[in-house]
Amino acid sequence: MTVEQIHVDTLVVGAGQAGVAMSEHLSTLGVPHLVLERSRVAEAWRTGRWDSLVANGPAWHDRFPGLEFSIDPDGFAAKDQVADYFEAYAQKINAPIRTGVEVRKVLRNSGRPGFTVETSAGVIQANRVVAATGPFQRPVIPPIAPRDSALEQIHSADYRNPQQLPAGAVLVVGAGSSGVQIADELQRAGRQVYLSVGAHDRPPRSYRNRDFCWWLGVLGEWDAEIAKPGREHVTIAVSGARGGQTIDFRALAHQGITLVGLTRAFDGQRVSFQADLVENLARGDENYLALLDAADAYIARNGLDLPLEPEARRRLPDPDCVQQPLLELDLAAAGVTSIIWATGYAVDFTWLQVDAFTEHGKPRHQRGVSSEPGIYFIGLPWLSRRGSSFIWGVWHDAKHIADHIATQRKYQAYSDAAQQPAPAENQTKTFSPVGAL
Ligand SMILES: Cc1cc2nc3c(=O)[nH]c(=O)nc-3n(C[C@H](O)[C@H](O)[C@H](O)COP(=O)(O)OP(=O)(O)OC[C@H]3O[C@@H](n4cnc5c(N)ncnc54)[C@H](O)[C@@H]3O)c2cc1C
DSSP states (O other): OOOOSEEEEEEEEOOSHHHHHHHHHHHHTTOOEEEEESSOTTHHHHHSSOTTOBOSSOTTTSSOTTOOOSSOTTSOOBHHHHHHHHHHHHHHTTOOEEESOOEEEEEEOSSSSSEEEEETTEEEEEEEEEEOOOSOOEEOOOTTSOSSOSSEEEEGGGOOOGGGSOSSEEEEEOOSHHHHHHHHHHHHTTOOEEEEOOSEEOOOSEETTEEHHHHHHHTTOTTOSSOOTTOTTOEEOOOOGGGOOOOOHHHHHHHTOEEEOOEEEEETTEEEEOSOHHHHHHHHHHHHHHHHHHHHHHHHHHTOOOOOOGGGGOOOOOOHHHHSOOSEEETTTTTEEEEEEOOOEEOOOTTEESSOBOTTSOBOEETTEESSTTEEEOSOTTSSSGGGGSHHHHHHHHHHHHHHHHHHHHHHHHHHHHHOSSOGGGGSOOOOOBSOO
């Protein structure tokens, strides 16, 4: 299939949830557009995650406004159900998506408007480009990782199930939602697991009959525009696994996981950990209790009739690994044969060769509208608010960006009308969806 020499008004790169949301809002405003996806719709949910993953939020919450999941609204959709959902959504809105086409380079045209876009199927001219290529593109493994070790080392992006790892104990580095769920799964599969825990937030799965997603919504936290100072890199440890349970690190330790502090360095067979486990757990507890307090205050202020839940404030006794934290571990003696780096992701915009980045390579934008006129970003963490990289947040950012594009088109149509006989729309071929939708 070739894209040939075609001209689109707005090109959206990527058909995950961000690209589908963009398409919905562009269509609503009558903006001609094309979405190019190198793989399939919602590929990250389909093949980019471990086998047992379910959504971290309940089905009533982790969705777009226009379509419900066909599962219990309080349940947690399996990753393939999430992928199916976005495919169904794309079909429902008749999104003009072409799958199997990779965008390789975007360059601003010189002396004329728009961008030249090189793809795996030909060259496109686009007036505007929206980068919807995802918040988690390049797995990051910190430089402390031992290089010439016989240990099996993978990033959480490549973890699928316990059977893929060689027999033996596992060190999981990072205890955000991915690390903590993977550690739990490995321990339940009979592995000895060491879990390296850094700074984290750990909201209760539910409190007083409401899921934490509801609490963060009514308390305005999903709409927070910037992270609290000092908490910019704090992960959030939540899980929808096994019906959804609060992440309680002490419970994981009583279950058999050995908790350790931040992983500091490797020296031959030995790994050292920072002496910060107790402090990290204490700050996680603080965050947990602060949410309970805020929820109680909200209930009182609004006179809501929600059941009391005093047991939510009960704390398990500190397990041995918290009372006497390990500061060093001989990996061979402990039988550790693999390390899983659940240490996050970075973005990769090497294909987008425009003036929309800071000197450190970070997208330069305001609510997704970049400093290079005509270039937009969507789906990035904290693009406009805390919810921006999540299913329910990206939908609102897409609306804002589509509005901006529609407004720009009005300005351009005005000058076109004054200088040229044909309005911009007539120069744009329209596209029907092609590809494996
Ligand atoms: C383990 C994990 C669990 C998560 N769980 C939840 C959850 O429960 N609820 C929630 O709301 N969020 C969750 N998220 C966060 C977020 O919702 C997902 O990361 C989601 O996939 C982001 O959607 P996106 O469309 O922005 O990016 P992606 O889903 O990554 O989509 C980007 C698309 O762009 C395509 N692409 C990339 N580069 C190019 C190119 N050059 N040319 C053409 N196509 C390209 C990719 O193939 C991909 O399909 C989770 C994230 C992870 C990592």
